[in-house]
Amino acid sequence: MSYGSTIKVPFGPQHPALKEPEHFLFEVDGDTVVSVKPRIGYVYRGMEKAFELRTYHQNMYLAERICGICSHAHTTCYAQAVEELLGSEIPPRAKYIRVIIAELERLHSHSLWVGIAAHEVGFDTLFMYVWRDREAVMDLLEAISGNRVNYAMNTIGGVRRDLNDEAVQKIRGVLDRFEKNVKGYSEIIGKEQTFVKRTRGVGVLKPRDAVSLCAVGPTLRASGIKSDVRLDDPYAAYDEIPFNVITDDGCDVFGRTVVRCGEMLESINIIRHALDHMPGGKLKVSVSRTVPPNETVSRVEAPRGELMHYAKSNGTTKPERYRVRSPTLANLAAVCQTLVGVHLADIPIILAGIDPCFSCMDRLAFVDRRGGAWSCTAEELGGGRGQ
């Protein structure tokens, strides 16, 4: 039954359900959503313009800061794009280290999501437990790469730090404990009725819609479609590591939870296999600073889905055009379609279902907002020097 008149409920840009500033204007009729109008760009930082102002070497640290949770995915994608422009091949040991760090990042990114999803439906205890165990992976990454979030492991032509034996032992230890925890959470999620009631049959995305709306990553795989860049278009050392792609035909938020928990277990196996078969040898090859004119597309399976970078070079030390399309932008169309016709109370969990990373989606705009909270001159940010 409809009350005839609909009220507009704004969600964001500051809202406890949204971890980052985004604005969704919902038209609500009674308790069900009638229409959604997304308005993104609150953390837009003009990154694509900034890429064109810095040399390839400096852009590596710009690419790393597109997103806090999947920084390694962005640097791997960026490094591969530039290596392809140069036509240089990186040593096999660097490929394996890239795979290991990428899978460790998938572990902590997915466990972050499981905690956030639990928090969105009010299950704060699971949120605390999952994030407590996630700390073990973050500390491990800090010990290996020197920083919890921006690991800066990648450089153009290979990897900056090596994994000595002591680091390898530490990784194996953390993985064993983390595997036990992930199995525990999957069991709790499967059995806890209040969680199941809030996620099963919620935010349904049928396979046909998922494909036509070009959804990517766990959102697509939870609708039963087996598509993963690591398998379809293998990069780094993924062609030498056997792993299977987790899919679930639940098509709902519960299916996405199951897919992400399965992927965490899969990542642990990938890391163990990579550690066993890690070749020796050099860490990186030296590359020239100027890049011949060329264009390429580089794709990586970030924790949220297929991440795509397009790079075009013009023979100088600065890229001609650098385009970043993050998985959240691809999933935005899918989530807007699933949000129509749901209960108002389900909006946060459906929004969280695609594991949105809005800072990825917005990239970087450096626009002086008159009267905005902050404004720096171009010189202060070093823009002047980069000209």
Add this chain to the structure above:
Amino acid sequence: MIAYDIFQMLVFPGILFLFCLAFLYEWIDRKLFARVQSRYGPLYTGPSGILQPLADFIKLLAKEDIVPAACDRHLFMWVPIIYAVLPLTALFIIPVAAQTGLVAFEGDLIFLVFLFALTTIVVFLAGWSSMNRFSIIGGVRSALQMLGFEIPLGLAIIGMAIAAQSLSISEIVRWQSGNWWGIWLQPIGFAVIMICILAELEYVPFDIPEAETEIVAGWQTEFGGRRLALFRLGKDLETVLVSALVAALYLGGPQQLGFLPPVAGFLIKSVAVLALLSFARALFARFRIDQMVSGMWTYLLPLAILQIVLIQFGIGR
């Protein structure tokens, strides 16, 4: 005698004691809830954080008091005060220090059920008067939630009244000192009242009216400063009220345990109830409002009716 009555009314089992009890219970609840989540909980204010609720209260009093332009001014001013006063009045009829409450009359149980209903209406008015989308939705949800848990709550309370043949809580407490406790006589009633209390206090499985991730802070969104302090005080007093009620009805109320005064017996029992409540609220995710109301009517109400039927057959006597 008047001085002693005033002392009783104002200090010992009266207002001052209940305020300290309210802050103590909030501390116990937050500490236990934190320990279940492998956190420390309040830590730095006073010995292991025991003064944290008081510190929050004083901080809120010092905060700026914002009144939204579009709100209904009178209602906006009165609702927090009523919300804090209601549990206080209800606590006067529940036996805390001695076998009989400060005010005991035949039928104070019905008065108590009426106060519970009044609390929810005040919550609805709070949401309605602050003219903010989120609080209106929060207010409507709290009214809906009342439809869900009010009847099972009433049945669970009446169950004990039938067993003790009287409608006065003090009478029920005195009856229990002679016979079995309510929890052994009517375990189903105890389960029903515990679930309804989780809904009454808006604890996690049923914190739908102020769902933090959906509608910001629900009916409390527009309140700040002194008003929010009163709301939090009211909520703490309500925690004391419900744990005192369950202790009185189902656990025999304040009894003389060895050389300890009756207050100690009351404190141990209500803290046990509080511990059970705050442990329970750590185990669940939040329901949706339609799931909650339909769940109450399909599961909890038949249970409550079953309990009443059992009493008729003499099992719960």
Add this chain to the structure above:
Amino acid sequence: MSIAREASKRLFSKPSTLRYPFEKPTVPSGLRGIPVWSMENCILCILCQTTCPPAAIKMTPKGPDAGIEFRLDRCIFCGECADICPKKVITMSDRFELAGDDRSKMVYSYKKTLHIIPEEYCVRSD
């Protein structure tokens, strides 16, 4: 229910959070904290200035007050300067408590001749 068993187990075990200001976290060895210059064997080759992505290092190569001016508020702790320095003058220390309340004071200047270690500018947190 397994969540109840897990919760009761946690209830009586030690919390896993850290009382931060009073208990310091254990810092791993390879941490990229604030870069520190040891000016004795610095050859003023301005390699660190050119390679620093956010341009946080400014060097005055000649003259009496030759030395390095390092702006902490712009440093992103990437470690590029430490990697590129031919004489291994720059080391990434493991100090990470670098909060300060005034950006202009967050400038560390290392003088080649005087070998003085710059006075601590960041607000101590203890």
Add this chain to the structure above:
Amino acid sequence: MSDLVERLKAPLKEGLIDVKASRGRRVFVRVRRESFRDAVSHIISGIGVRHLSAITGVDMGGEIELLYHFAYNSVVLTLGVSVPKGSPTMPTVTDLVPGAVFYEREAHEFLGAVFEGHPDLSPLLLPEGWPEGVYPLRKENDYNKLHETELRKV
């Protein structure tokens, strides 16, 4: 890879400007604007590609080049079409690929390419008060000029 290009050459014949395949799994095809529409419909229905990864706009000085990146299991087929800056109008593909709705809005916002038939070309990423006609990713808008852009009060 080569069979993919052959299957594209057949229906397009003169519409195809050039084909470049630097690596087995990356194919860059340039088409004329007129035959762009049926190239896309052929790719979608004929070859069965369903996933449009992204639309990239590149400012080539005199004209804007729009690159449609289609992902077809291991191959990324990029369909490029260039549009003069004077009249940057393009037929929309949202009816063939509903997922393209946000990519086209973004291309419109940053490079000024107009997509006829697009359901709603309102701004997606730039702030409300952003002046009309200033497209940040065009080469003439250099860094400092953008920095001085005045946001009109909404």
